[in-house]
């Protein structure tokens with residue numbers, strides 16, 4: 001049976017078709033998907049924090065309601081992704097336990113502080129922009145539940161990016177102080193957003209196999225370069241600049257190039273020593289503990305319903 005399963009798996013991958021949860025899959029395929037999808041889910045949930053931090057201080061009722069909707073969307077993205085990860089045989093409780101124990105990874109970007117209102121613009125424009133660039137190809141990931149979750153998530157991320165762009169555009173066309181605030185936010189989030197694509201290709205242990213399995217479609221550096229090419233045009237419309245004097249289009253390779261990134265800083269953030277790592281985990285732990293009564297009530301309700309059905 002295992003040989004037939006493997007033949008089926010190999011054929012599906014070579015036809016660029018989809019593997020579903022009940023299909024046979026190599027253990028390493030299951031593990032790497034669980035790794036990537038759970039990290040992605042955690043990123044969405046931890047990613048709520050830098051923006052939730054500004055909901056009470058949004059400059060108008062309109063901005064407040066838009067920001068609340070965005071943060072709620074991120075919770076929703078986390079839930080789709082935890083559900084996709086659960087189809088690979090891991091419980092959501094275990095994933096959450098690992099996250100609050102500090103054992104699970106989530107995107108480096110959410111360990112940086114959001115210190116001004118303009119950061120809401122820069123997060124939407126740069127962070128959601130990078131997320132879209134990375135995630136559109138994942139809509140074609142070979143694992144069905146992940147690819148399908150990505151389609152919905154990418155649609156919502158596009159709205160998120162536009163709202164961030166619009167915040168920056170308005171600040172950039174405002175007073176000189178507002179324009180400066182927008183520029184400073186772009187300066188702060190630019191390099192961390194490039195690091196969201198992961199380590200350089202020659203230091204990316206998972207890429208090759210993930211690409212062979214049609215999970216990832218492009219390498220980390222390839223997507224980073226595409227992202228720089230998109231941002232370099234959009235920043236002109238904003239009337240701002242990117243803090244990178246080395247950006248250029250290489251006519252020979254037909255790729256965008258950027259200046260050096262501080263990969264030591266990236267490693268520090270991954271090792272838990274970024275500016276906000278401990279605060280983010282602490283906040284998640286508190287929220288989880290505060291939500292215990294909701295989980296208990298849901299279990300009690302489900303039990304009652306089941307008893308009624310049996311009665």
Ligand code: FAQ
Nearest residue numbers: 040043044047106107108131195196197198204205206207
């Ligand atoms: N941060 O061999 P690779 C969002 C880890 S968007 C932390 O290259 P891979 C939306 C990597 O896990 C953000 N860790 O790995 C939003 C691996 O460690 P491991 C989430 C990173 O998997 C916007 C090691 O380094 N998006 O949330 C990072 O082939 C605004 C070696 O790396 C996704 O997760 C990093 N930046 O490629 C929400 C997208 N980069 O597991 C709120 C899906 C690498 O071996 C507000 N994920 N690592 O211990 C992916 O596309 C891939 O997993 C990559 C990494 C590209 C992130």
